[in-house]
Amino acid sequence: MVAHFVRLRLMILANTFRRSVWQMIGYLFAILYALFVIGMAVVGAVAGGGVDPQLTGQIILLAGALAMVAWWVVPIFAFGTDATLDPQRFVSFGIPRRQLLTGLTAAGFTSIPAAATVLVSVGLAFAWWRTPALIPVALAGGVLAVALCVMGSRAVTTALAPLLDSRRSREVLAVAALVPIVMIGPVISWSTTRLADGAASGDQVRSLVTDIAAVAGWTPFGAPWGIAPAVDAGDWGLAGARLMICLLSLMLVVIVWDRGLARALVTPPTAGAGGRGKGLGWFDRLPSTPTGAVAARALTYWIRDPRYSASLAVVPLLPVILAVAGGSGGLNEIILILAPLTAWILGFAISADIAYDSSAFALHVATGVSGRADRAGRALAIGVPGALVVSVFAVATCAVTDRWDLAPMVLGVSYGALGVTLGVSSVTSARLIYPVPKPGDSPLKQPQGAAMATFVAQMAGMLASFAISLPVLVLAVLTLVVGPVFGWIALVVGIAGGVTVCVLGVRFGGRWFDRRTPEIMQQVMAQA
Structure with missing residues (x-):
């Protein structure tokens, strides 16, 4: 069943390429861009691991936490962006829910963001190349992170589907999403300028990164990426706590998605009621x-x-x-x-x-x-x-x-x-x-x-x-x-x-x- 879902997803993708050459060109450009980002991230992590493994690990923790937040939050605003394997399409096939959940999870890894996240997780593990025994630990944390990214994204959108069925809610969320997206660049520019103007020393920057990473490491978003730094520091208790956070979060995500999927299979989507206008408006x-x-x-x-x-x-x-x-x-x-x-x-x-x-x-x-x-x-x-x-x-x-x-x-x-x-x-x-x-x-x-x-x-x-x-x-x-x-x-x-x-x-x-x-x-x- 899992192989069938993956094959179905790839067939749909291939058919879109046959229908439009622009779609194939756009997809190829997206792949090239993803490979560029992956290469930059891995090279930076490996180079940083050779200079200061602990600081590099904290930076990876923060970057990974931000990436997972994006995985969970962006689909809410871009609801319906990829509906090729919408659970509603399988209502009439009588597929057992657990098999459907497993198949949809596997098919979710065929997208460019998911494949890029997998490759980045593998590459970032080699930031610990000076301590080879930590590479398997980092790989295990990366696997948990990728699973939380993909399954958490599906769980959030499925759980919020009743709200997002309302057209007005989708419109408000879509427009509101532009505010943080547009402000990302200015915020980064402002932060960089402030650090430069303040002539912050290396110790101050390191302390700031460490403090933020310590907080983020106790969240489901940063815990998977923080296991290897905790082991490297010899803090086995912290590493175990972060592992438990990952496993409990993954279990909760599966439960939320499973229940949301059960509701989606028996409850048809409802169209938002149109507003009652008075007169002909601008006409x-x-x-x-x-x-x-x-x-x-x-x-x-x-x-x-x-x-x-x-x-x-x-x-x-x-x-x-x-x-x-x-x-x-x-x-x-x-x-x-x-x-x-x-x-x-x-x-x-x-x-x-x-x-x-x-x-x-x-x-x-x-x-x-x-x-x-x-x-x-x-x-x-x-x-x-x-x-x-x-x-x-x-x-x-x-x-x-x-x-x-x-x-x-x-x-x-x-x-x-x-x-x-x-x-x-x-x-x-x-x-x-x-x-x-x-x-x-x-x-x-x-x-x-x-x-x-x-x-x-x-x-x-x-x-x-x-x-x-x-x-x-x-x-x-x-x-x-x-x-x-x-x-x-x-x-x-x-x-x-x-x-x-x-x-x-x-x-x-x-x-x-x-x-x-x-x-x-x-x-x-x-x-x-």
């Missing part, structure tokens, strides 16, 4: 024209669809990120790029609008909406509120930095970036259709193999936007180098250029839309 407020109808529909998506609102959730975090990037001095002139950066993000957000429509795109085809009305409605839906947000950010950043002499330049670059990216996105979204998360899915979920197609499409849009924005960018540089007079020129050029590119993008994108409507419909439905 009541906007003109009764094709462009107004498309804009109303797009605005509704921006508010209610987490795939859209996830893009907006990043915007309030940008001031924090830029403040951290400015260094220990806090808010400085680097925050002046807040408005242009926000404009670029908002304008580029509609580059996959048609792909996000999924099967609902048939409404545009069936009702005969013209390409120009479709392009204009989508651009207006984000362009008008985007211009207001960008204006507020530009004025606020100039006030905070007390650089009112740069206000015209900042506004010009911001309006130009918004108009240019809206125009370019209006063209690319009608020409380059790539796989995106389906309606109702987590915004963190990416279809298998979509990475390369997404990269090519977005890179083409970014390069085009940058090339078209060069005049106003050159004027911005001249403003900083020569004088504020070029800032006023940048304001005029930015507004005129942004409006011109946006109008031309809507026009040419509309022509492409009208000319390729059947092909666009075919591409969208193939991904629905």
Whole structure:
């Protein structure tokens, strides 16, 4: 039965490769990236083990604990990312629950993250190469860690399935997940800067790592990785306690998963009840024209669809990120790029609008909406509120930095970036259709193999936007180098250029839309 589940999982993976060459290319890139990360981790561990085995062991404990936390937490936010062996699919086969649990566990090791975790666990064991007798101990701890990672991930998602069956809960969790993910980089940068500014000595760093590892070692996340360091230090009692924590945690994980699986096999998933709306919403407020109808529909998506609102959730975090990037001095002139950066993000957000429509795109085809009305409605839906947000950010950043002499330049670059990216996105979204998360899915979920197609499409849009924005960018540089007079020129050029590119993008994108409507419909439905 176990071999059958593993073979089934591999067959499903092979079939996805036959269906799309992009999926195979994306999978190969993911494998190469995983191998690079594995190599760096193993080389670092082996080198550190030759210099200071105890400190290296504590660092491995902390890194391993973070990895296990990610294994347990990320699937909650990216619920449904890999449902190829969903227990619901086996309800009608009458497979005994224990065999099903064992088979699903074995199949879980066929994913890239699981295989990478196994290889890293094996490689990290050789950090103790100066004491060969500890290598088997470290390998045993790695086996327990991998088992807790894979089975703990399944247990958590299965136990929380009733909550995650609610669409509203999934939407809130998906958007909330972006906050810690976006803040990872700034937090690391801030920590590094603080250590450098504080001129922390090696003993202080070692003491900090040891104290944190001592606490993490008493949790299920760090205990497997802490067995070998405890044995190396001669603390057999601590090693035994950490082993017991691992075994008890593994037993608890199996029980939770088994009971969750039993419930999943007899309780069908429930669809979240839709909210009871009053009136027609934006359709009541906007003109009764094709462009107004498309804009109303797009605005509704921006508010209610987490795939859209996830893009907006990043915007309030940008001031924090830029403040951290400015260094220990806090808010400085680097925050002046807040408005242009926000404009670029908002304008580029509609580059996959048609792909996000999924099967609902048939409404545009069936009702005969013209390409120009479709392009204009989508651009207006984000362009008008985007211009207001960008204006507020530009004025606020100039006030905070007390650089009112740069206000015209900042506004010009911001309006130009918004108009240019809206125009370019209006063209690319009608020409380059790539796989995106389906309606109702987590915004963190990416279809298998979509990475390369997404990269090519977005890179083409970014390069085009940058090339078209060069005049106003050159004027911005001249403003900083020569004088504020070029800032006023940048304001005029930015507004005129942004409006011109946006109008031309809507026009040419509309022509492409009208000319390729059947092909666009075919591409969208193939991904629905």
